[in-house]
Amino acid sequence: MKFDTIIIGGGLSGLVCGIRLVKAGRRCVIVSAGQSALHFSSGSFDLLNALPDGSPVECPLEALGQLALQAPEHPYVKLGVERMKALLAEVPAFFAGAGVAVEGQGVRNHYRMTPLGAWHPTWLTLKDFFCCGSPEGKLPWRKAAIFNIAGFLDFYAEFIAGDLKKRGVECSVHLFNMDALEHLRKNPSEMRSANIARVFEKQENLERLGEILRDEAGDAEVVLLPAVFGLERADALACLRRVANRKVMLLPTLPPSVPGIRTQLQLKKYFQDCGGVYMLGDTVMKAEVEDGHVVRVYSYNHGNIPFVADDVVLATGSFFSQGLIAEPGRVYEPVFGLDVKYPEEREQWFDLNFFNRQAYQSFGVETDGGFRGMRGGKVLDNLYVAGAVLGGFNAVKEGCGGGVSILTALAVAQQIMDKRKIG
Amino acid sequence: MNLQQHNISDNNFEQCIKCTVCTVYCPVAAVNPDFPGPKQAGPDGERLRLKRPDFYDEALKYCINCKRCEVACPSNVRIGDIIQSARIRYAKKKPKVRDILLANTDFVGTLSTPFAPVVNVALGLKPVKAAMDAVLKIDHRRMFPKYAFGTFEGWYKKQASRQAAFSKQVAYFHGCYVNYNNPQLGKDLVKVMNAAGYGVQLLEKEQCCGVALISNGLINQAKKQAQTNMASIRQAVLERKMPVIATSSTCTFTIRDEYPHLLQLENGDVREQVELATRFLYRLLAENKTKLRFRTDKKLKVAYHTPCHMEKLGWSYYTIELLKMIPGVEVQVLDSQCCGIAGTYGFKKENYEVSQQIGSRLFRQIEASGVDFVVSDCETCKWQIEMSTSKKCEHPISVLARMLED
Structure with a gap:
């Protein structure tokens, strides 16, 4: 099965990346192992609500300098202030174009209410909330x-x-x-x-x-x-x-989230209407890599008929969707075996107090500055990584999960378009 | 040693993280509140049943085994298998005469085909329908598929020597529907495979794949038939070195996945060699190993409906790509959703309303499409669509056959 780009993972990040690419004329397939975390959406996407040291953030862009000092491997630090600004400006129109109306902007957080009646800072909120x-x-x-x-x-x-x-x-x-x-x-x-x-x-x-x-x-x-x-x-x-x-x-209600489901279905429909192929309920099992280049990708459903493409995007999410797997002795990324950063001592992975910052939530795939995945420190030249499978951030404590998913997906799509001289 | 690997049950219910995603995509729970929903009926209930079998809830019979919960599950839990296995293991209600009749497609087909003209007329008569409704609880509003006058196997016998002349061969699992109801689809398959350079052989002995036996609780008979089929498939693949192709998505799915998961019949040695004809053809064409020539004087607009078991197999892509390859054919892909019939389920009086409600959104989309006809890989979806909409429903292989250059 020949495509221009294979996107592994069909949640927020995979869909945003896919939509950006199909709109630029790339032939894309998304392979998704089950439904995504959008089914638990609050109705809002967070950009940056707090720094790793716990200090609250009101204006995310202004906090990037401090973020770089505290979390040098944060995906936002890789994006850099200028690229963050440019991408943030694109996002509301991007979603509106895909049929998902949102309010908010990246300059200053606004506040949403949780299902339990608490106020929570956020970046974008779905219309009607x-x-x-x-x-x-x-x-x-x-x-x-x-x-x-x-x-x-x-x-x-x-x-x-x-x-x-x-x-x-x-x-x-x-x-x-x-x-x-x-x-x-x-x-x-x-x-x-x-x-x-x-x-x-x-x-x-x-x-x-x-x-x-x-x-x-x-x-x-x-x-x-x-x-x-x-x-x-x-x-x-x-x-x-x-x-x-x-x-x-x-x-918002407790899960399942109706607005989240609607967002997922709408983004998927838009992706398909633009010519994208979306395969749900399939798991990518392995990939063949030659000279630091992903050549073929094999899935459970398609068996010996491989996916072939110029570029591959890994947007498989974190532990919840098995984009990362933790075993007692190791944490790994199961499709490519990409480098994942985590401390060797298992005691350092977690804090016994559930409500404290949990180190494992920042584990994830290591990439170069262009979000390309690595094996044994060597970059795979056509494998890009986006969204929650990335390492270096803590979506819960920093309130940045939505932002990382959306912005890294757009950045990766842009890089692919620049490399292939399109768009 | 990795203890976690040894700590997972056959149907992996303990991998459920209680996320509720499956409940959103269950077509039955959406319309029938008597069904506890896939999470409760599946992994949640399994914990209780393991503790005490009398926690089994007879309402699990409302599951239509569409596997859409499994397709949606982010944790790869085999929810549908858990529910079906629980029915096999714990259900106390015995199958009724009606269930046995509906499930025995081979037996009823063998009896009916010699008298097809009479049987077809009779099954369409109001008094007959009323009697079947009253006595057997087969809903009087349900239209029966017509029986063919003579079987596909009967037709094939006259073809055997012509087929043997091809240097490359495949074995064809035709299924009950092709044999007793729609031999034309089998003839179309032979025509298309011949055009692709392959002769078509039958399996040494083929019986109904058993899907209806499983869903109606006739497990011992299902196992026996599955063993007969597996022996024939092994003989074809391992001894005669022929891959096995089929035209029915449900037969294919049953042989590949339900045999090992529900009937505990291992098939790993030949599983990869059993597939749909559309996938077989797609691979040949993609690898430039064959070419099909199509006529160019005809325009068609069709809508593709993804059957539930095709969604689970993940193979609708091949069918859609084959259709798109034909010049003059415009393909609209309908939203993937259950048509509601679920094999023999929709024939039963107690399920008729639910069955039609499940399919209603699909029927509306079909009516609004303005296509010449619908295309689908499943025979029971075809019956449901033809009964519930104004459109005919064709198998993709029949479309290919019709559009081949003479």
């Missing part, structure tokens, strides 16, 4: 009504109300039920966001909810709902707003 410029001070409303589905356990309306009250917003909490939701209640383990969202794909159910909101929200200026809308249809919130006749906004 509730977010604001600061974690403190007045919000633009006097009164908000928070609605949840009776029996839905992945959304904590009372916690959210508690936090909004602290900021001077009067809050009422409402539980609602509808005949159309009744069948989900038969099965407590399937009362999940995605199954609820299917009910609200139907126009009549959306309109019925709109009427409930209209009748029960009283004089609240804004209605807040768990993000269980718009699995496929993009106009769900617009419809609710029209019927309820007021502002309606979303807050």
Whole structure:
């Protein structure tokens, strides 16, 4: 199977890289072993919320100097300030073009609310989500009504109300039920966001909810709902707003994340519409490398029919998606056996206090300055690495997972285009 | 020693990290709340069943074994296999007469083909349908595939000497559907393979792959038939040095993956030599080992539907590429989603509504496509699409055969 570029991994990073390349006319295939971490998305992408020493970051670009001192192998340091700036400017339009509307920019973080009612700094937030410029001070409303589905356990309306009250917003909490939701209640383990969202794909159910909101929200200026809308249809919130006749906004739920699934499906569809080939549920087993050059890649499903391409992108994610595998004695990257940096002493991989910084979360593939993977210190000249499989950053403590995935994917795509003199 | 490697069960349920991704992509859980969903029915339930078998939930029968949970799983857990294995091991309900009739495609086919004109008319009659609905609980709204008057194997006998004349040979696992219902697809396969320079042989003894027996709980019979098939496949591959090709995605998937995973029948020595004809042809063409000449005077617009087991195999790419290769053929790839029939599942009265609801989004997409017809590699998807939409559904090999230059 001949392509210009093979992308291994079909999550946020693989898709962003793939879309950039197919739009420049490259023939791309994405091979993805199962669905991605976007299914747990908060509805926001973080860029940089804190430095490794724990000090909070408000303006990510301004913190890059300090980041370089504290984490010299951080992917952002490899990108450098100028490239970061250029890529950051591209991102909102990139997503809008792919059919995913986002708010925010890289100059200053804004704040989103977690499903447990805490404020969290972030970079980009999907349209229709509730977010604001600061974690403190007045919000633009006097009164908000928070609605949840009776029996839905992945959304904590009372916690959210508690936090909004602290900021001077009067809050009422409402539980609602509808005949159309009744069948989900038969099965407590399937009362999940995605199954609820299917009910609200139907126009009549959306309109019925709109009427409930209209009748029960009283004089609240804004209605807040768990993000269980718009699995496929993009106009769900617009419809609710029209019927309820007021502002309606979303807050994230616990997984699975409906907006995350929608983002994944939309990016995949856009990639395919632009001519990309997306193969789901297949695992790349091995690659043949000749003279520091990846020549052929073999997958489980395709057996003895190899993938052949000029360039290969590794965007397999971290431990969760088995882009990295840890065994008691070693941590390794399973497809190419690329160099992975980690301390030899296993005791240094983790901290017994779960909430402390965990060293293993910064383990990942080592690359040269151009994000090319290495084996035994030798660069593979057509193998690029993007996203969470990279080492040198801690997505949880630094709040930079989304940024690393998106920006390194765009940077890698740009490098491939420059090398092949296209775009 | 790496203890972790020795600590993984056959169906790797302990590798589930409880991420819930599978629940999003289960076509049954989306429409039938009586089904506990793949996570609960699969790895979660397995922990309980290992503790005490009476934790087994009869609602696992609602699983259609589409394997879309496995395709979605980021941890490579064999969720569908866990559910099917649990049904095999723990289900107490015995198959009904209806299930035995639906599952025995070989037996019923053998009885029906000599009387095809009568059987086909009878199966279409309202009183017959009403009686089958009332007595057997086979839904009266379901349309039966027509039986052919004479089998593919019968036709092939007259071809055998012509086929033997080719220097290169493949063995063909035709499946029940080609043999009893659609011999034309088998004839098309012979035509296409001949055009590619290959003669077609039959296996020494072929029986139904057993997929319907497995899903209806007739495991001992499924094992016996699987052993017969494996013996014939081994003889073809190892002794006669012929690869085995098939036209049905489900038969292929069953022989390659369900035999070892569900029937504990090892096939590792020949598994790579059993594949779909479309994959075999794609490889030949990609390696420039053959050329096919197509007519150029015809334009066609088709929509490709990915059957669930094709999605699991990951092979729809070959079919789509072959179709795109034909001059004048425009291919629209439909969203990959279950059509709802799932073999004999959709024939059963208690499943009919669920079956049609699962497929409804696909049917709408097909109706909106404006294509001449739909293309798919699975016979039961074909029945479902033809019954539920205004479009015909053709096998890709039949499209190739039709478009070959004479």
